[in-house]
């Protein structure tokens with residue numbers, strides 16, 4: 001089996017070769033951690049956003065969507081805490097001159113301990129076979145217990161030091177664990193420093209009158225500052241939510257791992273406004289709903305897990321990540337945070353405007369509490385894309401590369417292929433396209449033998465191929481070929497549209513979240 005790095009390299013090169021993702025301004029050698037989505041990538045991204053928007057806004061009577069500006073009044077970021085606290089602890093290696101996030105160095109170290117636990121489990125599974133009880137093994141095996149204790153105590157200490165902004169202790173921890181720079185292999189570290197992740201810019205034509213602005217580092221604040229506008233104009237009653245999809249910008253210290261950590265990215269966020277005291281109940285509810293949304297795509301239950309935060313952000317009283325198994329291991333895909341009344345109360349203070357809700361049920365005004373769900377479009381894209389890319393051994397001994405993107409998200413839903421370029425078959429194929437294009441993205445392909453065309457569509461992620469052959473002339477049937485199973489069926493021309501609609505329709509997929 002190929003190792004993680006090989007698999008990830010393949011993901012990146014496949015994304016480029018099949019029109020999904022390329023480096024930004026590639027002809028100038030690219031811009032670090034900035035990427036462009038090309039023709040298929042743009043479609044996949046749009047479909048991911050639609051799948052989220054429909055699940056959150058259209059399916060919930062009490063959630064509405066907005067589209068706020070990227071630029072916001074600079075005081076917004078004072079109030080939100082980003083000017084003072086949106087920092088990452090950075091550390092440099094003096095030999096390689098490489099810069100790292102100190103917390104990530106420690107977390108990577110812990111991930112290695114967790115990998116050792118996994119190895120012990122695999123060994124025991126081999127030894128005990130069917131009678132192996134994993135849960136019991138994890139709670140009784142002395143070696144595993146020692147690893148677990150070590151991992152937990154490291155994370156606890158890291159959490160405590162970061163919370164207390166004790167950067168000296170973070171450095172001590174790195175030294176005590178003898179963490180080395182992955183590039184130079186040395187332990188020659190600088191002190192740990194805080195680094196603010198917001199991008200600054202200027203508004204205005206002349207240098208004297210220009211105002212300092214930030215590119216928003218999250219979309220959430222656009223929702224908070226509009227809380228009353230939306231609540232009043234929509235006559236919304238608590239509990240209710242405001243959703244938004246939009247760009248966010250962070251000057252990440254270490255931006256690697258392709259589109260996992262970018263400097264310009266897109267978020268899908270929803271702030272759910274609730275009565276104070278009900279936050280734990282809603283936090284649990286949103287954890288459940290968001291996990292169901294992920295599972296509805298059928299990308300494997302074993303690829304998701306919750307990871308509760310040890311260190312809470314300045315605004316949160318409970319927080320968890322939905323982690324996904326990326327080619328480089330389990331990492332955060334989505335965050336669910338109970339943000340208390342931190343943001344609204346702070347905007348009240350800084351703006352001098354009341355941001356309260358009159359609750360007719362108890363005849364009282366209060367600043368609502370908020371539970372947030374926040375997912376990166378690009379991370380979701382990477383989750384879908386990397387999970388879908390498979391090399392399959394076929395019965396005849398050959399292999400095929402296939403991109404098994406969930407059909408509801410696939411950029412192109414069907415390819416229509418005339419078996420040969422003559423005898424009127426291309427004309428029929430074009431007629432089919434003319435009908436399907438009203439409902440789906442479809443392509444026409446007549447070049448090369450049909451087997452090669454199937455492979456091309458497999459690799460591009462197209463879930464269905466419709467092939468027109470000589471029998472079509474006689475009985476008005478075509479072959480439909482399924483990408484995932486390679487199964488082929490003959491169906492009547494008249495039911496092609498309906499057959500595809502059944503397989504790609506958002507209803508049939510989202511229903512699974514009910």
Ligand code: ATP
Nearest residue numbers: 250260261262265332333334335374375376378379
């Ligand atoms: P991380 O710990 O990975 O930096 P975070 O906890 O800072 O992420 P949040 O502030 O909770 O992330 O942002 C919500 C979501 O936005 C994340 O779950 C992720 O999907 C996405 N996201 C955050 N930063 C980036 C980035 N630099 N590139 C791409 N997506 C991002």
